[in-house]
Amino acid sequence: MTEVDVLILGAGAAGLMAAIEAGRRHRRVLVLDLADRAGKKILISGGGRCNFTNIHTRPENFLSANPHFAKSALARYTPQDFIALVEKHGIPYHEKTLGQLFCDRSAHDILNMLLRECAEANAHIQLSTTILSVQNLSQSSTAGLSSGSTPGLSFRSAAEESASESFRFQVETSQGPIRTHSVIVATGGLSIPKMGATSFGYDLARQFNHPIIETRPGLVPLVFSPQDQSDWCDLAGISAEVVATVAVSPSKRKAAAKSRTAQSAFREKMLITHRGLSGPAILQISSYWHPGETIELNLAADFDPPTADPETLRIFAHLTHPDARRDLAATAQELRAIVPGRFADRWRALHARSNPAHAQMRSLPNTALAEMERKLHAWRILPAGTEGYDKAEVTTGGVDTAALDARTMQSRTVPGLYFIGEVVDVTGWLGGYNFQWAWASGAAAGQSA
Numbered sequence: 001m002t003e004v005d006v007l008i009l010g011a012g013a014a015g016l017m018a019a020i021e022a023g024r025r026h027r028r029v030l031v032l033d034l035a036d037r038a039g040k041k042i043l044i045s046g047g048g049r050c051n052f053t054n055i056h057t058r059p060e061n062f063l064s065a066n067p068h069f070a071k072s073a074l075a076r077y078t079p080q081d082f083i084a085l086v087e088k089h090g091i092p093y094h095e096k097t098l099g100q101l102f103c104d105r106s107a108h109d110i111l112n113m114l115l116r117e118c119a120e121a122n123a124h125i126q127l128s129t130t131i132l133s134v135q136n137l138s139q140s141s142t143a144g145l146s147s148g149s150t151p152g153l154s155f156r157s158a159a160e161e162s163a164s165e166s167f168r169f170q171v172e173t174s175q176g177p178i179r180t181h182s183v184i185v186a187t188g189g190l191s192i193p194k195m196g197a198t199s200f201g202y203d204l205a206r207q208f209n210h211p212i213i214e215t216r217p218g219l220v221p222l223v224f225s226p227q228d229q230s231d232w233c234d235l236a237g238i239s240a241e242v243v244a245t246v247a248v249s250p251s252k253r254k255a256a257a258k259s260r261t262a263q264s265a266f267r268e269k270m271l272i273t274h275r276g277l278s279g280p281a282i283l284q285i286s287s288y289w290h291p292g293e294t295i296e297l298n299l300a301a302d303f304d305p306p307t308a309d310p311e312t313l314r315i316f317a318h319l320t321h322p323d324a325r326r327d328l329a330a331t332a333q334e335l336r337a338i339v340p341g342r343f344a345d346r347w348r349a350l351h352a353r354s355n356p357a358h359a360q361m362r363s364l365p366n367t368a369l370a371e372m373e374r375k376l377h378a379w380r381i382l383p384a385g386t387e388g389y390d391k392a393e394v395t396t397g398g399v400d401t402a403a404l405d406a407r408t409m410q411s412r413t414v415p416g417l418y419f420i421g422e423v424v425d426v427t428g429w430l431g432g433y434n435f436q437w438a439w440a441s442g443a444a445a446g447q448s449a
C-alpha cells in the first residue's frame, strides 16, 4: 500500500504546479497520469512555443459563472511569479503581442522546468496509470465510490483499519492502491480527446455531489451555415481585422447587461476556413457563444457608423464628391482599403444578390451607401455550430466554483478534496491566460493540501 500526503490526479500544467508547491512544503507528493508522458498539452501549446502567461492577466480575462472566484488565486500567484521561475531556469522568452509571453526556443523548456522543480521538491510522478476509484475513508464505506470496485476495503484487518484512520482517501489504481490525506483533481477538460482528455474530473465531482456548470468547447473555430459556406468558403485563407461580439437580442439585453462577460468584444484577426471562421477574434468570441446566437463582426472598427446625414459617411466618403462614380464597383474599390480585395469583391457580389436594384444603379443614393456602411460595422453570422472538442483549445464550464474555497481550491463539503486547472469552471481568454489559471490554482491547492 502506497501512502502519501498529497495525491495529484493529472500531470498537466495545474497538477505539476500543485506538486511543486506541495513538495516544497515537504509533503509526500505523488502525481498520477493516464498518459505515458507528463504535460503533453504544454508541449503542443502556443504552436510548440507555449504561451505560458500573459503579463496583463486580470480577473476580467476569465469566464466563470462566478466572475469573482478566480480573483484570490490569481492575486496570490501572479504572472511575475511564473516569470521569476522561468528566469531562474534561464529560459529565453519574448512578448509576442498583447502581453503574451512565449518561449524563444520550445515548449519543452517549460515542461522540463516543471519536471526539474518537481524532482527538486521530491514530488514523484507515476505515468501510464489508470485510476479505478476514489474512496472517501472519512465518510461511510460506500460514499465516494466510483464505478470501479474497492478490493480489500471490506476485508481490512483491525490493524489496517487503525492505520488508515488518518488517511482521508483510498485510491485504487492499475498499479495498486494508494492512501492519501488529500486528493487534488487536475485532470483537465474535454478538449483534444486524442491527446487523452477524459471526463474523469467531472465524473469524480459528480460522485462527491459537486455540481457541474454545463461544459462546452471554448476557443474553437465556428462552422458556417450551409448558405454561408457556399458564399464564403472558397475564400479560405483570407483574414481581416474585426471586432467580434455576440449579438444580443433586445429581449435578452437586460440579462446580458447584468453579466459583464456577455459584453466582451475582441478586436483581432478573423480567418475564413474551409468550413467557417477561425482566427484569434473568432476563437475568443466562441467561448461566449451559445448555439442559436448570432455573432456580429465589425469590419470597419476604425470608423464610426454613419447616421442619416451623408456627411457622416466614412468608408464611402469619396463617393459623395460631385464627380465621383457611385456604382457598386466603386464601393468595392473603397472597401479594398479596409478589407482584402477578394473579400471586398465578394461583399459587393453578395450585396448585389440581395439588392438586385442596386446592381443596376449607376449612382447609388446616400441611403444605400449608408446602409452598406452600417452592414460593414455589423456583419451578422448565425453559426451552425463549432468544430467541437477535437479542435477546441479549452473546455468552458466545469466544476461549479460554488462548491470550492476560492483561496485553496478545496471542496467546501469534502475536506481534503481539491479541484484545479481547466476542470474548474474558470476559462481564460486566448493568450496565456489558461496557463496562468493552471499555475495560480495549482499553487493555491499545493500551498494548502
Ligand SMILES: Cc1cc2nc3c(=O)[nH]c(=O)nc-3n(C[C@H](O)[C@H](O)[C@H](O)COP(=O)(O)OP(=O)(O)OC[C@H]3O[C@@H](n4cnc5c(N)ncnc54)[C@H](O)[C@@H]3O)c2cc1C
Binding pocket: 009, 010, 011, 012, 013, 014, 015, 032, 033, 034, 035, 038, 039, 040, 041, 042, 044, 045, 046, 047, 050, 051, 052, 053, 129, 130, 131, 186, 187, 188, 189, 191, 192, 195, 196, 197, 198, 199, 200, 392, 393, 394, 420, 421, 422, 423, 431, 432, 433, 434, 435, 436, 438
Ligand atoms: C492545442 C492547444 C494549444 C494551447 N495553447 C495554449 C497556450 O499557448 N497558452 C495557454 O495559456 N493555454 C493554452 N492551451 C490551453 C492549456 O493547454 C490548458 O488550459 C491547460 O493545459 C490546462 O491545464 P490542466 O493541468 O488543467 O489540464 P491538462 O494540461 O489538460 O492536464 C490534464 C492531465 O490529466 C491527465 N488525465 C486526464 N484524464 C485522466 C485520467 N482519467 N486519469 C489520469 N490522468 C488523466 C491528462 O493526461 C493530462 O496530463 C492550449 C490548449 C490546446 C489544446
